[in-house]
Amino acid sequence: MWIKGGTIFDPVSGTAETGDIRIKDGLIEGVYPGGKKGSSPDAVDAKGLWVLPGLIDMHVHLRDPGYEYKEDIVSGSRAAAAGGVTTVVCMPNTDPVNDNPSVTQYIVQKAAREALVRVLPAGALTRELKGAELAEMGLMKAAGIVAVTDDGRSVESAAMMRRAMEYAATFGLPVITHCQDRALSGEGVMNESALSAKLGLAGIPAASEDIVISRDVLLAGYTGIPVHITHVSTKTGLDLIRQAKQSGVRVTCDVTPHHLLLTEESVTGYDTNAKMYPPLRGEEDRRALIKGLKSGLVDCIATDHAPHAQDEKDLDFDLAPFGIIGLQTLLPAIMQVHREYKIDFIDLLKKVTVNPARILGIDGGTLTPGSRADITLFDPQATWVFGEDAVLSKSKNSPFLGRVFNGRVVRTIVAGRTVHQA
Amino acid sequence: MNWAHKDLIGIQELTPAEIGHILDMASSFKEISKRDIKKVPTLRGKTVVLLFYEASTRTRLSFEIAAKRLSADTTALSQSGSSFSKGETIMDAAHNIMAMAPDCIVIRYPYAGIPKKMARILPCSVINAGDGFHEHPTQALLDMYSLKERFGSLKGLDVAIVGDIMHSRVARSNVYGLTKMGAKVTLVAPKTLLPPGVETWGARVSTDLDRVVPHADAVMMLRVQRERLNERFFPDVREYSTFYGLNRRRVEAMKPGAVIMHPGPMNRGVEITHDAADSARSIILDQVENGVAIRMTLLYLSLGGAVNVD
Numbered sequence: 001m002w003i004k005g006g007t008i009f010d011p012v013s014g015t016a017e018t019g020d021i022r023i024k025d026g027l028i029e030g031v032y033p034g035g036k037k038g039s040s041p042d043a044v045d046a047k048g049l050w051v052l053p054g055l056i057d058m059h060v061h062l063r064d065p066g067y068e069y070k071e072d073i074v075s076g077s078r079a080a081a082a083g084g085v086t087t088v089v090c091m092p093n094t095d096p097v098n099d100n101p102s103v104t105q106y107i108v109q110k111a112a113r114e115a116l117v118r119v120l121p122a123g124a125l126t127r128e129l130k131g132a133e134l135a136e137m138g139l140m141k142a143a144g145i146v147a148v149t150d151d152g153r154s155v156e157s158a159a160m161m162r163r164a165m166e167y168a169a170t171f172g173l174p175v176i177t178h179c180q181d182r183a184l185s186g187e188g189v190m191n192e193s194a195l196s197a198k199l200g201l202a203g204i205p206a207a208s209e210d211i212v213i214s215r216d217v218l219l220a221g222y223t224g225i226p227v228h229i230t231h232v233s234t235k236t237g238l239d240l241i242r243q244a245k246q247s248g249v250r251v252t253c254d255v256t257p258h259h260l261l262l263t264e265e266s267v268t269g270y271d272t273n274a275k276m277y278p279p280l281r282g283e284e285d286r287r288a289l290i291k292g293l294k295s296g297l298v299d300c301i302a303t304d305h306a307p308h309a310q311d312e313k314d315l316d317f318d319l320a321p322f323g324i325i326g327l328q329t330l331l332p333a334i335m336q337v338h339r340e341y342k343i344d345f346i347d348l349l350k351k352v353t354v355n356p357a358r359i360l361g362i363d364g365g366t367l368t369p370g371s372r373a374d375i376t377l378f379d380p381q382a383t384w385v386f387g388e389d390a391v392l393s394k395s396k397n398s399p400f401l402g403r404v405f406n407g408r409v410v411r412t413i414v415a416g417r418t419v420h421q422a
Numbered sequence: 423m424n425w426a427h428k429d430l431i432g433i434q435e436l437t438p439a440e441i442g443h444i445l446d447m448a449s450s451f452k453e454i455s456k457r458d459i460k461k462v463p464t465l466r467g468k469t470v471v472l473l474f475y476e477a478s479t480r481t482r483l484s485f486e487i488a489a490k491r492l493s494a495d496t497t498a499l500s501q502s503g504s505s506f507s508k509g510e511t512i513m514d515a516a517h518n519i520m521a522m523a524p525d526c527i528v529i530r531y532p533y534a535g536i537p538k539k540m541a542r543i544l545p546c547s548v549i550n551a552g553d554g555f556h557e558h559p560t561q562a563l564l565d566m567y568s569l570k571e572r573f574g575s576l577k578g579l580d581v582a583i584v585g586d587i588m589h590s591r592v593a594r595s596n597v598y599g600l601t602k603m604g605a606k607v608t609l610v611a612p613k614t615l616l617p618p619g620v621e622t623w624g625a626r627v628s629t630d631l632d633r634v635v636p637h638a639d640a641v642m643m644l645r646v647q648r649e650r651l652n653e654r655f656f657p658d659v660r661e662y663s664t665f666y667g668l669n670r671r672r673v674e675a676m677k678p679g680a681v682i683m684h685p686g687p688m689n690r691g692v693e694i695t696h697d698a699a700d701s702a703r704s705i706i707l708d709q710v711e712n713g714v715a716i717r718m719t720l721l722y723l724s725l726g727g728a729v730n731v732d
Contacts, residue, residue: 194619
């Protein structure tokens with residue numbers, strides 16, 4: 001198979017050149033800047049398109065097993081494919097929790113049979129995410145997990161967190177941490193601010209996130225074990241991470257597209273699609289995230305794709321579950337950040353390809369010959385509306401519904417096979 | 423004045439002129455309640471549904487009496503607000519009620535935002551009778567009316583609001599309203615019961631009740647919910663009432679003519695002592711009486727619309 005005439009973005013070399021790509025046996029056989037003679041019956045004309053390594057989203061909730069009414073491995077992978085995401089790391093807060101190798105095997109086997117993209121499970125740090133006993137990390141790793149996390153909550157005790165990090169490091173498993181002091185978050189449902197008080201909604205102070213970020217980078221520094229902070233949303237949180245990085249602590253982080261594009265103002269109409277954890281913060285925090293992207297402080301962009309059914313999101317703002325979907329809007333959101341804030345597209349691309357691959361210790365995220373033929377073709381000129389009918393997830397809980405985006409995924413290839421075509 | 427609002431969700435959405443209009447009109451409605459036959463045909467044939475998802479006696483009764491004195495038909499529906507996460511959502515309930523063609527829904531709800539959502543979706547009028555700790559506009563209007571009745575004008579009036587500001591819709595609506603009408607508001611509470619960003623509300627903030635009481639024209643005491651005690655916002659009732667309760671000593675420190683208010687229901691012995699609640703300064707029962715007139719006015723404006731009654 002050939003992909004001909006597109007602009008090929010290589011996040012490894014940091015270049016973007018027009019050329020051809022040849023795919024053979026699910027791998028990239030060659031990349032030919034300037035083009036090369038040769039074609040195939042299934043050749044793809046990529047003139048005017050951007051040719052990207054398939055995206056890696058390191059923070060996705062596929063809800064399978066247990067909450068298949070929200071999403072399952074198949075529907076989630078369909079949404080991923082439509083978003084140009086060829087690898088998803090799925091979080092362990094399923095039912096049962098992915099804290100043992102049987103659940104890991106179920107996910108891996110179902111994904112192998114039915115998923116359109118590569119699904120890599122993350123296992124729990126602690127049994128049932130309760131923060132009390134270590135999960136079977138070694139056995140889960142043998143069954144196919146690529147990272148460990150108690151995402152959705154923080155390990156409450158610093159002693160337990162330290163032990164879990166040390167145990168994870170025994171098996172070379174990266175630790176992803178969701179930072180939230182549960183007691184300080186309390187009954188909060190949005191960012192704590194003058195606006196939350198005005199809306200009559202209980203607030204989640206930024207300090208709830210910052211305190212645990214601070215604890216976890218201190219533990220990383222003390223133990224020498226790397227830690228990845230997911231969905232950072234505060235300026236102070238980023239400051240803590242910057243200081244840690246500067247003093248040599250092995251800490252990395254990601255931010256979500258919604259925290260880059262939206263603020264707490266979105267909550268004003270009590271729209272439950274503006275309810276997620278961490279909550280949408282103020283403009284100063286949002287600006288700090290953009291700045292962190294630009295400076296390279298922020299390593300990755302991940303969606304925290306969190307499907308919830310309509311009847312759950314139809315509840316009162318206080319009662320509706322936290323979370324929004326994001327797989328299909330990831331790349332368009334990145335495009336918007338690129339245009340609005342003049343950040344090199346290729347720098348942003350690294351944050352959804354080579355950087356997560358490096359942090360997770362997985363292949364993919366590159367177009368280097370010999371690597372997996374996971375490729376996303378992106379039309380940078382296309383303008384489209386993200387309407388409900390475009391949503392391929394089982395759930396449609398997105399704050400971006402109705403938004404006009406520039407740039408659209410037109411074809412997604414996983415291991416040499418086209419899995420999505422617009 | 424032509425009344426442009428289908429609904430009343432909060433004082434935030436009202437202009438000073440609109441508030442003034444409501445307060446002026448309320449006087450003529452108050453007069454109806456003093457008649458022998460306390461009923462006018464103004465809203466005959468209109469249906470008002472009172473939807474109370476949170477315990478309330480006074481507000482519900484007040485709305486019901488107000489509607490009946492205007493000859494509207496009323497139906498009250500009370501439900502405990504505990505089981506919404508299962509079964510019918512509040513918006514489903516709203517659509518079902520709407521199918522029975524009411525002209526107005528008066529809603530009291532334990533969480534913020536639902537009256538606003540209902541108002542946007544339903545064609546009938548929606549009047550907010552208190553949502554979470556967001557707004558309680560009719561309470562603020564009856565408070566403002568009571569103050570205006572006593573002092574003639576709200577401009578320059580010095581009003582202290584004391585107690586659980588953080589969880590109080592009454593405090594919020596009163597701050598919005600009183601500051602719009604030119605009164606000076608001071609919020610008094612321990613820092614644990616002051617909401618984030620309170621300094622942006624346009625009111626002064628104090629933690630020292632004794633410094634505020636002597637210069638206030640009105641001291642409005644807020645009810646302390648028992649659950650705040652369980653949540654450790656303050657150590658115990660003895661300490662709270664010592665620092666933030668209105669007692670005889672503080673009543674005596676008030677300036678001549680100053681009044682005591684409370685939205686009810688009172689916790690005697692917690693935020694207010696017997697002698698303070700029953701002192702000659704108290705206008706607490708005036709507040710209740712005026713509540714009916716204010717609610718008649720709002721039902722009239724929302725349902726009847728634009729005609730000038732005086």
